[in-house]
Amino acid sequence: MDICQLSHLTTGYRTGQGVKTISQGLDATLPSGQMTCLLGANGTGKSTLLRTICGFLKPLCGHVSVAGREVAGLSAREMSRLVAVVLTDRVEIPNATVTELVQLGRSPYTGFMGRLGSDDVAIACRAMQQAGIWHKRHQTVTSLSDGERQKALIAKALAQETPLIVLDEPTAFLDLPARVEIMQLLRSLCSDKGVSILMTTHDLDLALQMADRLWLLQPDRPLVTGSPEDLMLQDAFAAMFAQSGIEFDIRTGLFQIQHPYRHHIAVKGHGFGYVLLRRALARLGIRTVGYGGGQALWIDIRGIDVPEFAVMYDAHPLLVSPSVERVVSQVVDAMASMPMAKHMNVSNDAII
Numbered sequence: 001m002d003i004c005q006l007s008h009l010t011t012g013y014r015t016g017q018g019v020k021t022i023s024q025g026l027d028a029t030l031p032s033g034q035m036t037c038l039l040g041a042n043g044t045g046k047s048t049l050l051r052t053i054c055g056f057l058k059p060l061c062g063h064v065s066v067a068g069r070e071v072a073g074l075s076a077r078e079m080s081r082l083v084a085v086v087l088t089d090r091v092e093i094p095n096a097t098v099t100e101l102v103q104l105g106r107s108p109y110t111g112f113m114g115r116l117g118s119d120d121v122a123i124a125c126r127a128m129q130q131a132g133i134w135h136k137r138h139q140t141v142t143s144l145s146d147g148e149r150q151k152a153l154i155a156k157a158l159a160q161e162t163p164l165i166v167l168d169e170p171t172a173f174l175d176l177p178a179r180v181e182i183m184q185l186l187r188s189l190c191s192d193k194g195v196s197i198l199m200t201t202h203d204l205d206l207a208l209q210m211a212d213r214l215w216l217l218q219p220d221r222p223l224v225t226g227s228p229e230d231l232m233l234q235d236a237f238a239a240m241f242a243q244s245g246i247e248f249d250i251r252t253g254l255f256q257i258q259h260p261y262r263h264h265i266a267v268k269g270h271g272f273g274y275v276l277l278r279r280a281l282a283r284l285g286i287r288t289v290g291y292g293g294g295q296a297l298w299i300d301i302r303g304i305d306v307p308e309f310a311v312m313y314d315a316h317p318l319l320v321s322p323s324v325e326r327v328v329s330q331v332v333d334a335m336a337s338m339p340m341a342k343h344m345n346v347s348n349d350a351i352i
């Protein structure tokens with residue numbers, strides 16, 4: 001079953017100057033109990049789409065439904081029982097402790113006075129434990145690290161007990177271990193608690209490894225949706241990052257910088273040593289091509305598990321070293337003293 005559905009949705013803003021359309025013709029479904037990452041370049045309208053799904057913005061056209069109910073027809077209270085929202089830029093109550101913040105998640109269920117029952121207190125405690133922030137429950141939110149604050153906000157969303165949690169860039173400002181920890185926490189909420197998650201992120205590699213599904217938002221194009229692997233097979237990322245200096249490497253499943261190549265060098269060998277050498281040379285605008293026997297300057301990779309590199313010139317080694325840095329430096333020196341024609345004019349045919 002799908003927890004959320006977009007049909008022919010147009011998002012945008014009604015401003016004093018008129019209507020500003022951001023995205024149009026969006027069709028997508030969000031399967032229950034899965035983690036979906038919404039990806040797109042800066043300014044493509046990810047946050048605008050999230051705000052529309054959460055009911056903060058009215059669709060300019062088309063429909064959004066959550067748990068089978070049209071969002072436009074729901075009150076704020078009804079929405080708060082269906083969707084919990086974690087926004088990075090939202091200012092929470094100053095001086096609140098973690099416990100007080102998380103207990104705010106119970107407000108859709110508390111009465112007019114907002115008084116918590118024993119069930120509410122227990123649910124908030126459980127949410128803090130599940131989000132891994134229980135040990136900080138007495139601390140003020142402002143005294144937390146960025147990663148801990150994110151966990152506290154996730155605990156508040158959990159305490160809200162909604163079938164859908166929407167997060168806008170929950171991994172922004174976090175270092176890699178903290179980003180991975182937050183993504184793993186969100187994944188475990190999907191698999192252990194059956195929560196559905198929709199989040200935006202600029203963490204492409206993490207999203208590819210952790211998300212069940214991706215939504216790719218691009219200007220003036222339909223929303224592309226699917227599992228990361230199916231989207232790789234469809235080459236969906238190439239179009240998304242065309243002309244952006246990033247390319248998707250189908251061999252590694254990772255995004256790579258598109259280096260402007262000015263030179264090339266022949267390399268004989270493969271394995272981890274080759275991968276590292278190729279990276280280091282690419283940074284300097286030198287593309288590796290296959291060794292065909294005719295090149296004057298080339299690199300011979302000897303050994304697979306413990307690679308050693310020989311920089312060869314006219315069949316003689318200029319340098320033999322296990323250090324990629326030294327080898328690259330030797331190649332640059334050799335190229336500087338070689339006739340230009342020998343290493344310019346990169347040929348696409350020869351690329352390995």
Ligand SMILES: Nc1ncnc2c1ncn2[C@@H]1O[C@H](COP(=O)(O)OP(=O)(O)OP(=O)(O)O)[C@@H](O)[C@H]1O
Nearest residue numbers: 013015020022040041042043044045046047048049
């Ligand atoms: N309140 C607003 N009124 C009018 N236009 C707005 C408003 N908020 C955002 N926009 C515009 O909507 C467009 C999309 O912004 P949005 O924040 O949704 O993009 P985004 O994909 O989330 O970007 P980022 O990755 O940088 O966070 C931008 O051109 C932005 O200027």
